[in-house]
Amino acid sequence: MQLATVSTMLTLESGSKVFQGTVAVDAVDLTIAEGRTTVLIGPSGCGKSTILRLLLGLIEPTAGRVTFSGTEVTPAAGPALRRRMGYVIQGGGLFPHLTARENVTLMARRIGWSPDQQQSRLADLSALTATPDHIWDRYPVQMSGGQRQRVALMRALMLDPEVLLLDEPLGALDPMVRADLQADLRAVFEQLSKTVVVVTHDLHEAAFLGHEIVLLRDGRIAAAGSYATLQNSDDDFVRRFLAAQPGAGSQ
Amino acid sequence: MSKRTLFAAIALGVLLVVPLSNDVVGPRIGSKKFTESVILGELARALAESVNVAAVHQRELGGTRILFEALCAGEIDAYFEYTGTIEREILSDQEIADRAAMQAALASKGIQMSRPLGFNNSYGIGLAEARAAELGLETISQLTRHPELVFAFTSEFLDRGDGWPALRDAYGLPQKNVTGMDHDIAYRQLANGAVDAVDVYTTDADIAYWGLRVLADDRKHFPRYDAVLLYRADLEQREPEWVTALLRLEGSVSEPEMRALNAAVKIDRKTETAVATEYLQDQLGVVVAAAEDPLLVRVGKRTLEHLELVRLSFMAAVFVGLPLGILAARRRGLGQVILALTGVIQTVPALALLVVLIGPMAALGLQSVGTGSAAAICALFLYSLLPIVRNTCDGLRGVAPDLIESADALGLASRERLFLIELPLASRSILAGLKTAAILNIGFATLGALIGAGGYGQPILTGIRLDDYQLILEGAVPAAALALLAQGAFELLDRTLIPRGLRLQREA
Numbered sequence: 001m002q003l004a005t006v007s008t009m010l011t012l013e014s015g016s017k018v019f020q021g022t023v024a025v026d027a028v029d030l031t032i033a034e035g036r037t038t039v040l041i042g043p044s045g046c047g048k049s050t051i052l053r054l055l056l057g058l059i060e061p062t063a064g065r066v067t068f069s070g071t072e073v074t075p076a077a078g079p080a081l082r083r084r085m086g087y088v089i090q091g092g093g094l095f096p097h098l099t100a101r102e103n104v105t106l107m108a109r110r111i112g113w114s115p116d117q118q119q120s121r122l123a124d125l126s127a128l129t130a131t132p133d134h135i136w137d138r139y140p141v142q143m144s145g146g147q148r149q150r151v152a153l154m155r156a157l158m159l160d161p162e163v164l165l166l167d168e169p170l171g172a173l174d175p176m177v178r179a180d181l182q183a184d185l186r187a188v189f190e191q192l193s194k195t196v197v198v199v200t201h202d203l204h205e206a207a208f209l210g211h212e213i214v215l216l217r218d219g220r221i222a223a224a225g226s227y228a229t230l231q232n233s234d235d236d237f238v239r240r241f242l243a244a245q246p247g248a249g250s251q
Numbered sequence: 252m253s254k255r256t257l258f259a260a261i262a263l264g265v266l267l268v269v270p271l272s273n274d275v276v277g278p279r280i281g282s283k284k285f286t287e288s289v290i291l292g293e294l295a296r297a298l299a300e301s302v303n304v305a306a307v308h309q310r311e312l313g314g315t316r317i318l319f320e321a322l323c324a325g326e327i328d329a330y331f332e333y334t335g336t337i338e339r340e341i342l343s344d345q346e347i348a349d350r351a352a353m354q355a356a357l358a359s360k361g362i363q364m365s366r367p368l369g370f371n372n373s374y375g376i377g378l379a380e381a382r383a384a385e386l387g388l389e390t391i392s393q394l395t396r397h398p399e400l401v402f403a404f405t406s407e408f409l410d411r412g413d414g415w416p417a418l419r420d421a422y423g424l425p426q427k428n429v430t431g432m433d434h435d436i437a438y439r440q441l442a443n444g445a446v447d448a449v450d451v452y453t454t455d456a457d458i459a460y461w462g463l464r465v466l467a468d469d470r471k472h473f474p475r476y477d478a479v480l481l482y483r484a485d486l487e488q489r490e491p492e493w494v495t496a497l498l499r500l501e502g503s504v505s506e507p508e509m510r511a512l513n514a515a516v517k518i519d520r521k522t523e524t525a526v527a528t529e530y531l532q533d534q535l536g537v538v539v540a541a542a543e544d545p546l547l548v549r550v551g552k553r554t555l556e557h558l559e560l561v562r563l564s565f566m567a568a569v570f571v572g573l574p575l576g577i578l579a580a581r582r583r584g585l586g587q588v589i590l591a592l593t594g595v596i597q598t599v600p601a602l603a604l605l606v607v608l609i610g611p612m613a614a615l616g617l618q619s620v621g622t623g624s625a626a627a628i629c630a631l632f633l634y635s636l637l638p639i640v641r642n643t644c645d646g647l648r649g650v651a652p653d654l655i656e657s658a659d660a661l662g663l664a665s666r667e668r669l670f671l672i673e674l675p676l677a678s679r680s681i682l683a684g685l686k687t688a689a690i691l692n693i694g695f696a697t698l699g700a701l702i703g704a705g706g707y708g709q710p711i712l713t714g715i716r717l718d719d720y721q722l723i724l725e726g727a728v729p730a731a732a733l734a735l736l737a738q739g740a741f742e743l744l745d746r747t748l749i750p751r752g753l754r755l756q757r758e759a
């Protein structure tokens with residue numbers, strides 16, 4: 001694979017986040033490459049979800065800065081910038097008072113897309129995510145967990161964002177649905193060749209989805225690189241983390 | 252906006268804008284909250300009718316201070332007062348030597364006083380006949396022998412210049428167990444034996460009705476309470492015929508006559524209107540049709556008055572309460588203050604709140620007492636705030652943080668997030684608050700009758716005064732029905748305004 005043309009989409013430059021005296025993220029330098037899938041992984045409390053929120057500008061770094069396509073992410077730039085990013089929160093975050101269609105088209109309607117434009121985008125998205133049409137008029141409470149995740153993914157993709165960020169996208173699903181959706185997700189990422197950041201605690205998922213894997217520990221980067229790089233690491237923590245989830249990467 | 256939402260919005264708009272009852276036109280006579288005053292008020296209204304003046308009787312507005320202030324503010328044009336009350340209460344800060352001095356003092360406030368109507372309605376201390384006999388009590392000075400007696404006096408009597416404190420000092424009365432109580436309730440307590448003595452008016456039919464013995468004022472503490480008409484000086488120019496007709500009452504109502512009129516209402520259960528018209532016909536030869544509304548018309552009128560109070564106060568509470576609730580949810584510190592303040596308002600007794608509000612409302616040039624009283628509407632507005640503010644705030648604070656984060660991540664601006672996401676998600680809680688406020692408001696609005704604001708409270712208060720359960724039910728039953736109706740209406744509104752996805756969520 002040619003790596004020479006890879007350019008930078010998102011960066012965190014010595015970014016720190018302190019919550020009420022507790023350091024969640026400690027001077028992390030992170031570069032998310034365009035068109036690649038980067039997985040942030042680590043034990044719970046390692047700061048991976050906080051980094052995702054920093055990248056989105058949902059929270060402000062205590063120190064350091066975030067840039068997106070060369071622009072600094074600030075609270076003032078917030079809403080406008082976030083419309084160029086797609087975010088799937090843990091659990092999907094679908095609005096229970098809106099149907100699948102209303103959830104997915106919410107922002108498109110706000111910025112004045114025509115009904116035809118919306119409809120054709122919905123058709124593309126349901127084809128992409130293998131979602132049946134009958135889902136569109138259902139409310140979240142009427143959908144299965146897998147369906148909700150697909151709708152949440154479509155909502156994030158609706159405005160064709162430059163980057164897609166997912167926080168534990170498969171976290172709450174049962175194993176069968178999880179395996180299906182995992183495969184579908186990778187297919188979607190590959191088809192769109194988008195910049196993707198995924199947060200997970202699951203090594204199988206990281207190995208399956210990620211071009212780059214960033215292993216975090218106590219708010220710092222413990223290791224970064226491809227799964228193979230990590231496997232060859234002689235760092236004690238990395239070895240222990242990998243050993244705790246045997247069989248990863250054996251698909 | 253869906254069709255149903257649009258329909259609901261239009262219905263609300265209509266409810267807000269269309270006036271339910273006409274503004275009061277024509278000159279106004281006021282009356283205090285006891286039978287005699289209401290009968291005199293009806294006499295005055297009927298006399299106006301006899302000279303083709305469409306005067307309005309603002310019934311049962313309250314006590315002396317409310318009536319006199321309403322007269323000075325021009326909210327009423329006339330009412331009947333007693334000379335002793337004028338001397339000891341209204342002009343208590345001045346030395347009044349004789350009637351000429353009294354007239355001069357009143358004239359300086361723009362008020363005219365008629366000659367006495369002819370009867371003296373003094374204060375007295377009344378005991379149940381059996382109890383008085385058992386204790387051997389005939390005079391007030393004998394009360395010094397029984398310090399254990401329990402007294403229940405009207406709040407006005409407890410407070411007046413000629414009332415309890417002066418009486419106690421004049422006779423050296425030792426009783427310590429003295430409580431304030433509504434007059435009509437005090438009579439019942441006396442009949443129950445819960446209290447031993449109450450203050451009475453000597454022309455009151457209640458003395459015969461409840462079988463009371465009135466103790467002699469052997470030290471002549473109480474002055475004469477000759478009934479007189481007080482009216483605004485400008486009324487003579489505005490309605491000269493009415494004033495002439497009213498002054499025909501001077502010297503024409505004797506004490507036995509007044510007692511008989513009071514008894515006709517209290518004991519024979521005739522209406523004040525009927526008693527007044529009969530009297531005018533028999534004694535003054537003035538023929539006026541006793542216009543009594545049939546039950547349904549009466550209830551209909553009061554329903555409109557009641558709805559007017561509820562509607563204006565409730566709408567104001569919605570328009571102020573929702574933004575306050577939103578503010579309280581967004582700014583924690585300020586929220587604590589807002590919730591504490593609206594909570595404190597709830598603890599203020601209704602009568603106190605009403606009376607406190609009369610002054611500012613009159614100062615604003617709003618009608619402070621009587622039908623459609625701005626003070627009553629303002630009090631109801633304040634009482635309705637808490638459930639609306641609290642439920643709006645709680646509803647918004649209860650929106651799941653991940654949904655807020657999703658909204659932010661989508662790039663919704665703060666305002667869009669509020670209207671598209673947070674308010675719909677909080678709608679169940681907000682509507683529950685509105686429902687509570689509306690139902691409370693309908694109940695509280697009956698208290699508006701304490702200052703003559705009309706509505707269902709009026710027959711309830713009159714019924715208590717006349718010991719007439721049928722009349723009490725005439726107000727209580729429609730009030731309860733209206734509350735149930737409001738409950739039903741809000742359940743329909745729930746189906747319109749709570750998003751379907753949330754209702755499904757509850758069923759799931």
